[in-house]
Amino acid sequence: MKKLVQDFEVLQRKELNDEHFVLDVKALEPLPEIHPGQFVNVLVKDSNTTFLRRPLSIHFVDYERNTISLYIKKIGDGTKKLGELKEGDTLNIVYPLGNQYSIPNNANTLLVGGGCGVAPLLYLAKHLKEAGNNVTTLLGVRSEKDAVELDAYKEYGNILVTTEDGSFGEKGYPTQHSVLEKEKFDYVFTCGPEPMMKAVAAYSAQKNIPCEVSLENTMACGFGACLCCVTETTEGNKCTCTEGPVFNINDLKW
Amino acid sequence: MVNLGVKLKDLSLKNPVMTASGTFGFGEEFEDFIDLSNLGGIIVKGTTRHHREGNPYPRMAETPSGMLNAVGLQNKGVENFCKEIYPRIKHYDTNILVNVSGSVIEDYVETAAMINELEHIPAIELNISCPNVKEGGMAFGTSCASAASVVKAVREVYKKHLMVKLSPNVTDITEIAKAVEAEGADSVSLINTLLGMAIDAETRKPLLSTVTGGLSGPAVKPVALRMVWQVFNAVNIPIVGLGGIMNAKDAIEFILAGATAIQIGTANFIDPQVTEKVVVGIEDYMKRHNVQDINDLIGALPIQ
Numbered sequence: 001m002k003k004l005v006q007d008f009e010v011l012q013r014k015e016l017n018d019e020h021f022v023l024d025v026k027a028l029e030p031l032p033e034i035h036p037g038q039f040v041n042v043l044v045k046d047s048n049t050t051f052l053r054r055p056l057s058i059h060f061v062d063y064e065r066n067t068i069s070l071y072i073k074k075i076g077d078g079t080k081k082l083g084e085l086k087e088g089d090t091l092n093i094v095y096p097l098g099n100q101y102s103i104p105n106n107a108n109t110l111l112v113g114g115g116c117g118v119a120p121l122l123y124l125a126k127h128l129k130e131a132g133n134n135v136t137t138l139l140g141v142r143s144e145k146d147a148v149e150l151d152a153y154k155e156y157g158n159i160l161v162t163t164e165d166g167s168f169g170e171k172g173y174p175t176q177h178s179v180l181e182k183e184k185f186d187y188v189f190t191c192g193p194e195p196m197m198k199a200v201a202a203y204s205a206q207k208n209i210p211c212e213v214s215l216e217n218t219m220a221c222g223f224g225a226c227l228c229c230v231t232e233t234t235e236g237n238k239c240t241c242t243e244g245p246v247f248n249i250n251d252l253k254w
Numbered sequence: 255m256v257n258l259g260v261k262l263k264d265l266s267l268k269n270p271v272m273t274a275s276g277t278f279g280f281g282e283e284f285e286d287f288i289d290l291s292n293l294g295g296i297i298v299k300g301t302t303r304h305h306r307e308g309n310p311y312p313r314m315a316e317t318p319s320g321m322l323n324a325v326g327l328q329n330k331g332v333e334n335f336c337k338e339i340y341p342r343i344k345h346y347d348t349n350i351l352v353n354v355s356g357s358v359i360e361d362y363v364e365t366a367a368m369i370n371e372l373e374h375i376p377a378i379e380l381n382i383s384c385p386n387v388k389e390g391g392m393a394f395g396t397s398c399a400s401a402a403s404v405v406k407a408v409r410e411v412y413k414k415h416l417m418v419k420l421s422p423n424v425t426d427i428t429e430i431a432k433a434v435e436a437e438g439a440d441s442v443s444l445i446n447t448l449l450g451m452a453i454d455a456e457t458r459k460p461l462l463s464t465v466t467g468g469l470s471g472p473a474v475k476p477v478a479l480r481m482v483w484q485v486f487n488a489v490n491i492p493i494v495g496l497g498g499i500m501n502a503k504d505a506i507e508f509i510l511a512g513a514t515a516i517q518i519g520t521a522n523f524i525d526p527q528v529t530e531k532v533v534v535g536i537e538d539y540m541k542r543h544n545v546q547d548i549n550d551l552i553g554a555l556p557i558q
Contacts, residue, residue, distance in 0.1 A: 003286040005526055043524070051471060052316050053524060094526065220314055220321060221523040225279040227299075227325045228314035237307050237328060 001032065001096065003223055010089040011067060016148040020116070021083055022059060023070045025091050031068070034061045035100035036124035037214055037246040040068065041222035042082070043092040050078035052220050053094065055241075057119035057191070060126075060152075068095075071119035097222045098245050101212055106132045107186035112174050112200045114140040117192025120214055122149070124189060125156035136160065136183070140174035140196065143167045175199040185209055191216075201249040213252070214245045256540045257547040258533070260294070260514050262441045262492045265377055265415040267294035267349060267515055270548060271505065271533050274496050274519030275300055275353035275379060275419075276325065280339050281346060287526040292533055294515060295349035297379050298339075301369075302354075303361035305331040309386060315452040315461035320471025320498070321520060322450050324464040326386045327355055332365045336372065344374040351417065355381040357390035359407050367411040376414055380405065380439075383421030383446035385468045392446075395421035398433040405437040417494065420444040420485075422474075427481045428488035435489045443494035443517060444485060445478045470520040472498040479511050486512025486553050500528070502535020512553040 008025035015021045041053040059071035074080050085091065101124050109128050113121045118139055128135045135157030141147050144167040153159040161169030162177050170177050174196065180203060190200040191214040204211030217240040219229035224242035231240050232253045238244065258269035272295040273281075280298045281290050290296060308328025315322045330338075335352065343350060352369050356362040362380065369378055382395035382404055394404045405418055418434045420427055422445035431442050447468025452461040478497020486493055495513030499505050500521045508516045521528045536548065545551060 005287060049318065050316075051319055051321060051524075218312060218314055218316075220323075220520075221283075221526070223283055223526065225277060225283045226314065226323070226523055227276075227308065227328050228312075228323060230308070230311050230313065230328070232311070237311075 003094065003097065004032070005092065005094045008068070008091045008093050010085045010087055010091055011065070012087055013083070013085060017145050020071065020073050020146075020148065023072060023082065023085060023091075024067050025070065025093070026065065026067045031061065031063060031066055032096060034058060034068070034096045036103075036127045037101040037120050038096045038098050039120075039222070039245060040070065040093045040095040041097060042070070044078040044081050047077045047081045049076070050081065053222065054078050054082070055097070055219055055222055057214070058096070058123060059119050060123045071116070073116040094222055098241060099243065101189055101214075101246050102187075103127050103131045104133060104187050108134045108184065109136070109187045109189065110185040111135065111137040112140070112188065112190040112192070112196070113137070114174060114192030114196040117190075117196070117214070117216070120191055121189070122152055125153060129156040136179065136185075138162070138174050138177055138179065140192070173199070175203055188212075190214070198254055201254055204249065211249045212246050213249060215240045215247065216245070256537055256545065257549070258537060260548060260552075262417070262494065262514055263415065265349065265440075269294045269533050269536070270509065270513075270515040271529055271536070272351075272494065272515055272517045273297055273522065273529060274517040275381070277519040277522045280343055281350070282343065284522070284526055288530045291347035292530050293348050295351055296346070297351040297353050297517065298343070299329055300327045300353040300355045300381055300384065301329050301332050301335050301365060302327055302356055303332055303365045305329070305334070310463040312461065312463055313467075315467070317450070317452060317469065317471075318473060320469055320473035322452055322462060322467035322469050323447070324386045324462045324467035326464070327384055327391070332368050336368055340372055340375070344372070349377065350375055351377045351379050353379045353381050353419070354408075355384055355387070355391060357387065359404050361390070362404055363407050363411055366408045370412050370414065377417055377440075378412060378414070379417045379419050379443055380408055381419050381446070383419050383423075385421070385423065385447055385449045385466070386464065392421050392423060395430060395446075396424050398429050401430050402433045402437050405434045405439055409438040415440045417441045417443050419446055421446050422477060422481055423449050428484050431485045431489050435491050439491060441492045441494060441514075442485060442489065443496060445474070445481050445497045448474050448477065470498065472500055474498045475504065479507060482508055482513050483511040483555070499532070502532045502539055505532050505536055506539055506551065509548070509551045510553070510555045512555075514552050
C-alpha cells in the first residue's frame, strides 16, 4: 500500500471532555483504502517543544465525506496545539501507516479499550460488524465524564463501560468486568495502557482466545526508517510502525 | 542551467544532496515519497560483519529542536545485505554507499572486503563514530591512533571511494581528520551524533534504555557547521557535511563552510520528501544569487 504525505483540511474539532477531542480532517484527494488499526503521523505547527510528528490512531474513516477522524488526548504542547486547530486550518499527514487488525467472520468478538487507546476501536467495530461478527466493545475510563461516544459504538454492537470511581457502568478496570466470565468470545482485540493490554492478553491466553494488541511505542518516522519503535518479538526486534502496531500476543514476549 | 554536480575525488554526484545513514533505511522506505534518482547519493543503514539486534526499547527521546537515539546498529549483517538487500536496490540511479561499522578491526575489514565486490556500490562510509555500541564504534573515532589503524586496515582491502565518518565527541576533530587523511581516506563526513542524555523528572528515570544516546537535529547544527569549517581548513580531501540540515538554506551554509556535499538525516523523519526539496532549493538559491556552478560556493566563506 502506497504511503502518502498530504495536506488535509480541518473540518471540525469536537471536544469530548476537558482532555479528549476528535479532529475530523478532509483529504483534498480521494482517500486510499484505510484499514482498522492503521495510524497517521501528523505535523504539529507552532510548538517549540514539538520537533517530531505525532503518531495518532485512525479513529474513523468516512469515505463519503472523504474524512479521517483522529481521537486525541491533550498530553503535551504538541497535542494541545492540535486541540487549537480550527475549521479551515491545514494539517500535514503521513499515512496510511502500519498493519491492521485481523477481521474474522461470523465470530463473537470483544474489543477492550482504555484511556486514549480506544482510538482505533470504533473503526474496527465497524469493519467487524460488516464482516458479520457480533461486536462487544468494553471501554475502561476513570469516571462518567470520560465515557464518551457511546452511541457511535452502539451502531456496531454492544457497548459496556467500567469506571474506576464507579460513577458509570461497572466499577473497576475493564478486565474486572462481569461480561468476561459471562460470555464466551472467539476473538479479543485491545488497545490502551500496557498494563491493561497485558491483563487482557493474560485473560485471552487463559481462555485460549486469539488476541491482538495495538502498541503505542514512541517513534520518529512511522515508516520503518528510524528503527526506534521496536518491540521484542519471538522473531527478534520488530518495528511497531511497519510490522505493527497490531501484534498477536503469541508473537510478543509478554 | 546551473551546475549542481560535485565530485568527491573520483566519485561524481549529480547534486550535493545525500542521505545520512540510519535515517533512510535502504532507500526503499522512501520510494513512495520521492524519486531516489533525484538525489546525489544515499547512504544506507549501518552494516556490521554479524547480525545485531540493537539496543532494547526505548531507543529514542525527543529533545528541544532535536532527538536522541540509541538504536545501536540494528542490522542483519553484511552477508544478508549482499544476498537479500543489494539485489533489490542496486538498480537505483544514484550513488549507493554502505555505512560500515564494527566492534573490532577484523570486522570492519571483512565487511569492507565483501562490499568491495558489489559492482553498484561505488563507496563506503566507514563509521568510526557510532556512540551507541558498547564495543568499537565511537571508540575508534575518538583517538588518532585507533582511527588511523582502522582506516589503514580497511584501505588495504577496500579499493573504491573510502569515506570516513567522524565523531564530534572529541577534543579536536581536525586531528582525527588529518589522521584518517594520512591513512588514505578519500573523504570525510561529519558530524555523527553528539553524545547526550535525557531524564524524565517525574519518573526519575532515563528516557533511553542505554541512558546515553546520540543527539541529532537542528540542535547540533551550529556545532556541526563549526567542525566542518575547522576540518575544511585542516585537510585537503573533500568534506561531506551533516548535522541538523532541515532545508536548502542549511545545506548552503554547510557548503559555504567547506562541504562539497551534504547529508540529510533527522529531517527525513519529519518530512520524507525533504531531500528532493533541498535539491530544488539549492538550485533556486543559485539562480537567485546568480551562481552558475555549485562548486563556486564550496568553502566560499570570506574570513577577514
